[in-house]
Amino acid sequence: MAETRRAHHADQIYSVLSDRASAAQSAVAASWSRSLQYGLDPELGRPPERLDGIAFNLALERLAPLIHLAHETLDRLFQAVGDAGCCVMLTDRDGVPLVRRGKAADDIDFRNLGLWTGMVWSEASEGTNGVGTCLAEGRPLTIHRDQHFMTRNISLSCTVAPIRDARGKIAATLDVSNCRADLTPAVLKLIASATCEAAQRIEARCFRDAFRDARILVGPDTSRGAGGLLAVDRQDLVIGANYTARRAYGLTDEQLARPFPVGDILAPEAEAPGEDLAMAERGAVQRALSRAHGNVSAAARSLGISRATLHRKIARLRLENRH
Structure with missing residues (x-):
């Protein structure tokens, strides 16, 4: 059955793309079309390209701060999906896995397929695939088995989500891939949900770090x-x-x-522009009282004003000291 699928995979791609409207109707067909424009052959048997040591170390250095912030989330995600035969990879914006998690029993197959650190999984290099197509389209997606462009990749199911930096630009991707034949649609949905949630956690942590x-x-x-x-x-x-x-x-x-x-x-309609100063003063007094646990003398000292002045402000602003 698997050999039959492989034999007809390229024919399926060319048949779908013979209908010019298909690329507009299907994201996968659109990616297949781009893959042909890159000059790729779906029956190409070579493994993915690999960065040399110097280029890989430079890529690793560029993404080091994000990788540091992502380690805990990668570990938690792998704990959730590893027993289902999945590997977890964090790639840079060029589609190169820089760190990964995997189990020894599954890693033999993953290494043979090129799902390893330093390999290039851009769409221009590998055609339609989870990492490369996610980067090309800028959104979470799953490329499931026959949806891959390269025939040698059709045993893979890859769910990938982009990770954006503090300015909203894609800085990395989070990939969860599986090559087991017993992967069910229900498990695939759970993997997709876990992948997106993990990517969002990494992205939020990076944002908080950028504005610490x-x-x-x-x-x-x-x-x-x-x-x-x-x-x-x-x-x-x-x-x-x-x-x-x-x-x-x-x-x-x-x-x-x-x-x-x-x-x-x-609250875009809460106050008129002329009320901004009064609202700012009210907020400053309320915060000072809260931090001082209602102690007017302490609140006044923190604001740099006298106790009598603060009492007048409290009365004028009609504030209640609830402490």
Whole structure:
């Protein structure tokens, strides 16, 4: 059965692509079409290209901070999927696996297929495949067996999610691959969910690390999708947004280069512009009282004003000291 599939795989690709409309109707067909444009042959038998030692070490050095932040999540993900025959790989933005997790019993097959550190899995090099096609399309996806372009890869099922940096650019991918014949659709769905969640955890940790001196807020959902993460400075100005937040609020690098009040996102219709100063004063007094556990003298010292002045502000702003 497997040999029959292999014998007809290339014919299937050429048959599908003979219909010019297929590439517009199917993401896989579109990727097959790109693969042919790269000059690739689905029956090419050579293994994936491999970086030399110097190039691999440079790639490893470039992604070292992200790899450091990802180790714990990679371990947890592998604990969840390793017994199902999966390997876990973190690749750079060029589709090169830099670190991986796998079990010895399965790693023999994975190594033979080229699912190993230093190998090049870009779409231009390997045609339609999980890592390369995820990078080409910029979204999580699964390339399951016959959906691969190369005939030698059709025993693989690869689920991959992009990992974006603090500016929303793809910096890496997280790949979970399986080559066991007994992989079921139900298990594949669980793998896809676990992969996306793990990629989101790595991405969030990288964002928090990039803005370690800022407050990180989760923005409200919009009609465009989930709100995402916002980095806010001490003046309550937005200084950063992850990819999800950028998409939800239509934020660009140019907009984020000029910090703006977080209230413009969290409560865009809450106050008129003329009320900003009063709201800022109210917030400062409330925070000082809270930190001082209601001790007016201590709160006044933290604000650099007298106790009598603070009492007047509390009365003018109609605040309640609830401590």
